Amino acid sequence: MVKQLVLHLGDRKTGSTAIQDALAAGHITSPTTQIFYPATTNHIPLAKTLSVKSLSPQRDMRFTKIAKRIARSDADIAVISAEHFEVVKPALLQEILTRYFPDLVGNIRLIAYVRPHAERLVSNYAEAVKLGQYDGDLHSYHTQRLDKKPLSYTDRFSRWRDVFGAAFTLRPFVRKTLVGGDIVQDFAQFLLGDTPHTVTASPPSNPSMSLQDLAMVRHLQSQIGAQPNMSKFQVSMGKSLGQLLASKQDSAQTPIKLAMHTELAKAVQIAYGEDARALDGAFFAPDTPMQDALQSSYERAVATPQSIAVTDHLSAAAIRMVDVWAGLLCSQSAANGALLRETLKNGPQAAGKSGKTGAAKQQAGKKGPNKRGGKKGKNTSPPEKEFTEDDLLDLF
Structure with missing residues (x-):
């Protein structure tokens, strides 16, 4: 029977795909500790049953299924990984874990990685453009996010710690702070600690677009x-x-490489400086990785806006x-x-x-009245629902 359950919560754009690929391929190994990863890719469909109303009817089926698989395993550690946990309410997840994994209560650990504000903004923008959901430039995207859904980390991660206490760990997604400068090695260190282990190198996952x-x-x-x-x-x-x-x-x-220009970098510093200071103080003191990253983004900014015109x-x-x-x-x-x-x-x-x-x-449908009472041969299905900002964030 599994002795410990580890939940990898994301965030989006913090190397989650690389971690999931390594787990699915068995690239994190230990001679003394067996790891069980019950997925071929990730557990996003599982996590979405906790945040997407239309999927909540699947909740019991999905959690019952994965709980049974974990209960049957003889591994030492089981891992559940989905960056979509980013938008799940911590109290709801705690309730679910208590209900479906009662034998592991007290032996559950959770980890999330947080990407510095400027880097997350640039990455989100590139993803939005790639998926055809945004057509403007980077500066206008920053302005839109401030109006609609600004990057606000401190309150969100504080809620996770309030619910899970010391079982919750937050790590900065900053290369120099990661074990070996690599997200998979860093996660393996969290997973296995001082237990001897090996991480097999794998190709980059979801690399940035030029x-x-x-x-x-x-x-x-x-x-x-x-x-x-x-x-x-x-x-x-x-x-x-x-x-x-x-x-x-x-x-x-x-x-x-896609980059902010100096004026935008300064605006991002002003917009997210307080959240960076608060997050550093709450989770990383005396280190200041989030504030350092904001300053670094300004120092690395290009002088003039980059053109995205083809x-x-x-x-x-x-x-x-x-x-x-x-x-x-x-x-x-x-x-x-x-x-x-x-x-x-x-x-x-x-x-x-x-x-x-x-x-x-x-x-x-076939000729004749359809089951919904529509006219003969006429397509009465509703038009496709357009993607919203929340839908787009689900894909990050």
Whole structure:
């Protein structure tokens, strides 16, 4: 039977994918301690049952299932990992852990990593652009976040500590403070402490996109986003493009790193300075990693705003090819894999006919009244729900 349960809570954009990949692949090993990771990727669907109302009916099924798997394991430590725990209420999670893991109460530890404000802002912006959910520049994104959902760490992490006490650990996602300068090694150290262990190196997970690639993806996404009901397709395509671009680096071009300019860096310092001081005082004193990171971001800022216009990064020929692919992807308003394959196989006109006789029929149903009382042959399904800011944050 498992002796200890460890929950990795994220945050988003703190190397969670790297930790999850290492756990799933068995890259963290010990000759004396066995680790059980009951997932092939992550536990985000499990965590979402605690924060997404429409998924709460799945809560009992999912937690019962994972609790049974952990109860059957002979490992020393079981790990649950999902960056989506970032938005879960700590008191609710405590209630759930007590209910489904009663034998492990008192032997549960939780860890979260926090990315400095400026770095998280830049990373969130790049992700929003990649997924087609934001089309403006970095400065305007900062302004929007301040108005809608500013980065506020201290209150949130204080609530975790209020509920879980010493069982909760917060670590700064700052390279020089991580064990070996690596997030996986740092997590392994938290997991196993002084117990001898080995971490096998693995390829980078979810690497950052260069400014050139981001400009190209933004241009592509802006054209696709101009069509109706494309949000879900944009997200799926953006995630796939990010992985493909990372694996196919342009050796003929020096990648430019996305960075804040001096004026923006100063504005971010002012906006988040108090939260950085409070978080350092509450969790990291006498060290000041969050304040140091804000100062460092200002010192590393570029003199003038970076352009994200595709014409400043791609040749006219390259832009033409992006436009051609955008047209291909938009050849059907309800773009999906089947229609895209049909387009590539028989051309846009054939795909259009296929959309009328195939995909459209699937949406409209067979001839005759539908179960909801709709008219004959008419698609009465509601339009696709657009992604909101909260939906987007779920993908970070």
